[in-house]
Amino acid sequence: MAIQPARLLSRRQHVLPGMLHINEVFFEVPKNYAAPKAGTLKLFGRVVNRSEIPAVVPRLQPEFVSKKPFLVYLEGGPGMGNQPPQDVPLTKHFLDRGYQLLYLDYRGTGLSTPINAKHVTSLGDAAAQADYLKLFRQDNIVRDLEAVRLCLTEHSPRDRKQWSIIGQSFGGFVSLTYLSKYPQSLRESFITGGLAPIGKTPEAVYEATFKKVIERNQVYYQKFPEDVERVWQTISHISNSTDGAIRLPGGGLLTVERFLSIGIAFGMHGGLNAIHSQVLKMAADLDQFNFFTRSTLTGFEQNLGFDVAPIYALLHEAIYCDKPGVASNWAAARVGGKLKEFSWLAEPGKTEFTQPRAGEPVFFTGEMVFPFHFDTFPELVELKDAAGLLAKYDEWEELYDEDALRKNEVPVYAASFVEDMYVDFDLARETARKVKGIRVYETNGLYHNAVRARSEEVLAELCRLRDDPKD
Structure with missing residues (x-):
């Protein structure tokens, strides 16, 4: 499919502390590339260079882009917009290595025509919403x-028209699609925790990731054995509330199922401690007041970002439907419901949690989306019918070209984590074998978010893969 350059709508430039020269830019692109006259979307990004002007003379540079090669950061998700560049550890690392950076919010995220219930429901019925x-x-x-690349490099010399990419988590999935469809546009690709399970069904993905979720629950309760009783205390209180739910300050519902979804944090550096702090706070409220305080409930709402980034819930299983004929059909719920540790997923809301079973831990789920989320998050409730249609849809476009990846000539450098709870390590290894020339740094000492939590270590290893010749 021939791609036309994005249209630059606006740009504003600023010099920030830390000697960063930022251009904030908006582009216009087709909503549907197969029907380019059927409407447009806006994309927002930030072009980042090092300011060469002393901080005491805050003049702005007239150039839009510098002569340095571009490195584009591809964020995780799906659904997360980019943080300000000054808050991202890799900004300094790659500026020091001679790149200029682009942080581009994906369509539907951040400031790029973000998906939200009010807009999506205005498009028509559930079928129209799902089509969008x-x-x-x-x-x-x-x-x-x-x-965007064609727009930004329009006046660049030939050797600057390609750019480099670095994809974290879902950004790695995007990277592999890019390598499949437009490899000629890429100089190099870095991937951290994002070697997508190419060729695997959603069921196979969740069969693998649920195993790691169970392991992380076991580690959690080994570290905080006192939380076995606290978790039971919390879910019993919720179960015995009116209609088995507690109204949250933001308008959503705290149900047992939603509470047990916060285990998504278990796979992150510091995740076990974060969940322990949440459980401790809720149990302390019950011990002192026999209800949850507004402070506690407000903090709880921050555990899952589905109200802030509903696209994360709407398309999470769809990103694993990598070719026509594959439908998700709520794969996580079906796979989890067959496991004794998560048997309540077979019939959520019907399992009795009112009577604690002494000494028996209740396991949290991980990075999975379930139908009950569309009953408990205000931003998802109105999109429940559209989500159901997406779960049944099986005419998805092919995301990866395995033949192209076998013939790949673009240098690819990846970091893969043995203890990754979100991107299964064994499936990631299978994917690496499908990409010609890839070099992979593997470690059991880091978790999924290491590019943020241990950025210098990860980025140094990736650059070492690139810079050190392979004997």
């Missing part, structure tokens, strides 16, 4: 990247 949401996966994200 289908346009926000990896396939169209890489088309947007191509359109």
